[in-house]
Amino acid sequence: MAGTEHLTVERVGATLVLTLDRPEARNALSLPMLVGLHDGWMLADADDAIRSVVLTGAGGAFCSGMDLKALSGHGTDPGDPVRARLKADPDLHWKAMLRHHRPRKPVIAAVEGPCVAGGTEILQGTDIRIAGESATFGLFEVRRGLFPIGGSTVRLARQIPRTHALEMLLTGRPYPAAEAARIGLIGHVVPDGTALERALETAALINANGPLAVEAVKACVHDTAALSEADGLRLELERGRPIFDTADAKEGTRAFAEKRPAVYRRA
Structure with a gap:
């Protein structure tokens, strides 16, 4: 490389x-x-x-x-x-x-x-x-x-x-x-x-974790650091809610139920 x-x-x-x-x-x-x-x-x-x-x-x-x-x-x-x-x-x-x-x-x-x-x-x-x-x-x-x-x-x-x-x-x-x-x-x-x-x-x-979730969590922690708690919580919902609609989120919960490693595809 x-x-x-x-x-x-x-x-x-x-x-x-x-x-x-x-x-x-x-x-x-x-x-x-x-x-x-x-x-x-x-x-x-x-x-x-x-x-x-x-x-x-x-x-x-x-x-x-x-x-x-x-x-x-x-x-x-x-x-x-x-x-x-x-x-x-x-x-x-x-x-x-x-x-x-x-x-x-x-x-x-x-x-x-x-x-x-x-x-x-x-x-x-x-x-x-x-x-x-x-x-x-x-x-x-x-x-x-x-x-x-x-x-x-x-x-x-x-x-x-x-x-x-x-x-x-x-x-x-x-x-x-x-x-x-x-x-x-x-x-x-x-x-x-x-x-x-x-x-x-x-x-x-x-x-091993969902990459979309990982990146959103990191961004949210950094972006809310200088905000008030109320503003930070609003931004957390803006960043977090869309993650629940991803195919990766569905795969994660399905893999948990099926007791197998999740296969995430950044989707």
Whole structure:
């Protein structure tokens, strides 16, 4: 499948696995990696046979943030096709980092090692998060006099308690996996080296469900997050009622009654 110099793409059943693949730099973000991520999200959206996405990193690391030198393009050929892609779509890097794009399929993060700065910012665009027990998290930008512009000043306090969000943003300190789980940044801590395995197991559970229902549920959770309860409940009915009229819904109830696995056809 398509990929780039620093981003590998593979299929495991109905799951698309995107691997940040620059282990010599602890998978720091580069231009080829951003283009590969963008294309991976677009592929997942376009291919109905893909029902979930797992995002992980190679070499025992998730992502150590942005490689500012690499992102500047210093020393690269101005005619490089990767730079041409970024010039053609100035928003591409934000879509790649899930700041300006929300995949319609569930995204599961499988984290080993460092997931800091830009890594923690990308993490906030994922839906389910699993980490090895030695993984570390944090937003280090203020330590360098920088601003975490990948969405963290908006998203983090909506995902974890405000006091923990501000502490993470303002101290720039690292968070071990156990603490990240305690404050709700991640959902599961597993033995080192098994995060990807656990993520694929979770993806398989999702893949067995009705895809129309899964995608509608994900969209509704995100789209109602900033609404009042009353407005959110109205939107839930708008999104949820049509699902009951689908052939997949009928197949699901029929399969339950017949004590067999359902065969969903996105219809």
